[in-house]
Amino acid sequence: MDSTLQPIYEGILVGDLLAVTESVQAALAKEVEPGTILHEALIPAMDEVGRLFEEGEYFVPEMLIAARAMKGGLAILKPLLVDADVKPAGKVAIGTVQGDLHDIGKNLVAMMLEGAGFEIYDLGTDVAAEKFVNAIKENEVDIVAMSALLTTTMPRMDTTIQAIREAGLRDKVKIIIGGAPVTADHAQKIGADGYAPDASQAASLAKRLVA
Amino acid sequence: MKPRERVQLALNHETPDRCPMQVSFTPEFALRLRKELGISEASLHNPHGGGNTYSLERGLGEDMLLTSVGWANSYYQDVKPYTDEWGIGWRVHPYETPFGRGHYTEIAAHPLADEAAIPGYRPPDPHRLELYCDAEQMVRDFKDEYWIVGVTVTTIFETAWALRGLEQMLLDMVVDPDLAEAILDIPFEYHLTAAKKLVDLGVDMIWTGDDVGAQNRMLISPGMWRRYLKPRMARFIAELKSINPQLKVAYHSDGDIRPIILELIEIGLDVLNPIQPASMDPAEIKATYGEQLCFWGSIDEQHTLPFGSAEVVRAEVLERLRTLGKGGGLILAPTHHVQLDTPMENFWAMVDTIRDTPYAGL
Numbered sequence: 118m119d120s121t122l123q124p125i126y127e128g129i130l131v132g133d134l135l136a137v138t139e140s141v142q143a144a145l146a147k148e149v150e151p152g153t154i155l156h157e158a159l160i161p162a163m164d165e166v167g168r169l170f171e172e173g174e175y176f177v178p179e180m181l182i183a184a185r186a187m188k189g190g191l192a193i194l195k196p197l198l199v200d201a202d203v204k205p206a207g208k209v210a211i212g213t214v215q216g217d218l219h220d221i222g223k224n225l226v227a228m229m230l231e232g233a234g235f236e237i238y239d240l241g242t243d244v245a246a247e248k249f250v251n252a253i254k255e256n257e258v259d260i261v262a263m264s265a266l267l268t269t270t271m272p273r274m275d276t277t278i279q280a281i282r283e284a285g286l287r288d289k290v291k292i293i294i295g296g297a298p299v300t301a302d303h304a305q306k307i308g309a310d311g312y313a314p315d316a317s318q319a320a321s322l323a324k325r326l327v328a
Numbered sequence: 329m330k331p332r333e334r335v336q337l338a339l340n341h342e343t344p345d346r347c348p349m350q351v352s353f354t355p356e357f358a359l360r361l362r363k364e365l366g367i368s369e370a371s372l373h374n375p376h377g378g379g380n381t382y383s384l385e386r387g388l389g390e391d392m393l394l395t396s397v398g399w400a401n402s403y404y405q406d407v408k409p410y411t412d413e414w415g416i417g418w419r420v421h422p423y424e425t426p427f428g429r430g431h432y433t434e435i436a437a438h439p440l441a442d443e444a445a446i447p448g449y450r451p452p453d454p455h456r457l458e459l460y461c462d463a464e465q466m467v468r469d470f471k472d473e474y475w476i477v478g479v480t481v482t483t484i485f486e487t488a489w490a491l492r493g494l495e496q497m498l499l500d501m502v503v504d505p506d507l508a509e510a511i512l513d514i515p516f517e518y519h520l521t522a523a524k525k526l527v528d529l530g531v532d533m534i535w536t537g538d539d540v541g542a543q544n545r546m547l548i549s550p551g552m553w554r555r556y557l558k559p560r561m562a563r564f565i566a567e568l569k570s571i572n573p574q575l576k577v578a579y580h581s582d583g584d585i586r587p588i589i590l591e592l593i594e595i596g597l598d599v600l601n602p603i604q605p606a607s608m609d610p611a612e613i614k615a616t617y618g619e620q621l622c623f624w625g626s627i628d629e630q631h632t633l634p635f636g637s638a639e640v641v642r643a644e645v646l647e648r649l650r651t652l653g654k655g656g657g658l659i660l661a662p663t664h665h666v667q668l669d670t671p672m673e674n675f676w677a678m679v680d681t682i683r684d685t686p687y688a689g690l
Contacts, residue, residue: 132502132503173545176545176547176548176549177498177547178502178548178552181495181499182502216422216423243421267423267432268631268634268635268667269424269425269430269634269667297543298630298631300631314543315545
């Protein structure tokens with residue numbers, strides 16, 4: 118890896134926010150393209166974070182802190198990426214379904230998707246079906262990602278998919294779901310396009326779905 | 329056989345007449361059950377025990393009674409938003425089920441979210457005598473008949489994250505270990521004091537614990553657990569057993585915590601709860617740790633109880649008796665408070681199968 122990009126990559130892996138923002142600034146000062154910083158440092162670093170998570174080396178705290186550092190770097194790059202017309206890997210509307218306020222799993226998925234180059238519309242928690250529908254209409258998203266931690270709110274995934282279908286938007290988006298009680302069987306049963314058991318695999322799944 | 333003897337035999341790795349049972353409920357499920365059993369009580373049911381009459385538990389034929397002191401009692405305190413005595417803000421959130429509307433209480437504000445608040449923070453006083461009236465009365469009225477459990481769950485980590493906020497607490501544990509230690513000590517000291525007092529009062533078992541497991545892996549690394557939580561839990565268990573060497577200690581963590589089970593045994597753990605079957609295979613857990621450890625829980629609250637049929641529930645209970653409960657060492661219980669989305673026939677299939685299946689007939 119380029120010696121200008123290396124400290125960005127390493128800073129993300131150890132979750133050093135200051136090192137990442139400083140080295141992103143330094144790379145920009147050397148006139149490295151923002152798209153290059155994104156695709157050759159930020160995204161590969163978050164890929165590696167995902168790999169370390171799946172291998173049992175990293176856990177939620179290490180993933181959170183890496184994502185925080187990545188977001189620090191990305192915040193500097195974002196306006197420049199827009200100016201340079203660098204397109205995201207896809208657009209994702211993400212939220213925890215209505216009735217459910219749990220957000221750490223949903224936040225981790227959003228961070229890993231952002232780290233995979235997706236543009237995120239985070240609808241928050243307790244998200245009603247119509248809010249998902251409106252997000253699809255307004256932002257032309259490619260993927261809808263829904264989370265539920267409770268058995269009592271899991272059925273809302275089903276009603277949200279029905280609402281998307283009734284709005285005539287089902288063919289326009291891929292739908293992925295996750296959360297502690299959720300399974301691949303459940304995804305199939307309610308007609309979602311995919312399920313992931315953790316944030317890292319959610320990012321891989323999203324990449325496959327838009328490929 | 330007295331419920332108490334049933335539990336004693338099971339925890340001695342022997343088989344009682346039938347497997348001991350413990351069941352807790354959310355307040356709304358308790359209401360449904362009271363109606364069904366013709367018990368007229370208006371009080372809000374506390375799923376962790378504490379302040380209850382135990383008419384439901386005794387009516388069902390449960391073998392252990394729970395009495396709770398500590399932050400876990402902050403759950404389900406009211407039906408409108410409230411701030412508990414730790415300064416933690418709660419909101420009340422409704423959900424719909426086929427059996428009516430329920431409410432969860434959810435943490436909404438963290439008094440130590442701002443680091444500047446930490447040095448001056450004063451937790452509640454665990455020495456207040458009124459905290460222990462329920463336990464005192466329970467030991468007096470029921471210890472002859474039942475196995476009495478003093479509950480101090482959410483002992484260290486969970487209360488700390490409620491005080492600080494989960495994401496911030498996890499970040500602190502990576503970037504600012506001294507700060508993390510200082511926050512973890514606040515609930516640790518409180519619950520240790522409470523647990524010692526409960527042991528003094530004569531409870532048979534202390535139920536401690538913190539969720540460190542996620543659905544299919546640990547939430548924090550085993551290394552982080554060893555650094556922050558294991559030494560505190562080791563001191564907790566040792567101090568309690570120095571008061572009463574006969575005391576049993578049960579530890580609760582949801583999810584998959586296989587990497588730390590051996591070390592929990594090493595620091596004196598007797599009983600592991602709740603053995604979430606979607607996260608850890610109960611038969612494998614029994615085969616690996618069954619000689620050194622007893623188990624409490626294992627009836628699936630994520631799929632079987634809310635979404636299975638009565639027949640599936642019954643089959644799961646029998647399967648557990650033949651595996652996790654083989655030769656004793658098991659107290660059957662759902663892996664969480666029974667939730668309002670549970671069909672009554674599933675609930676009764678669980679309770680009846682436990683009550684009506686003699687160990688001798690398996």
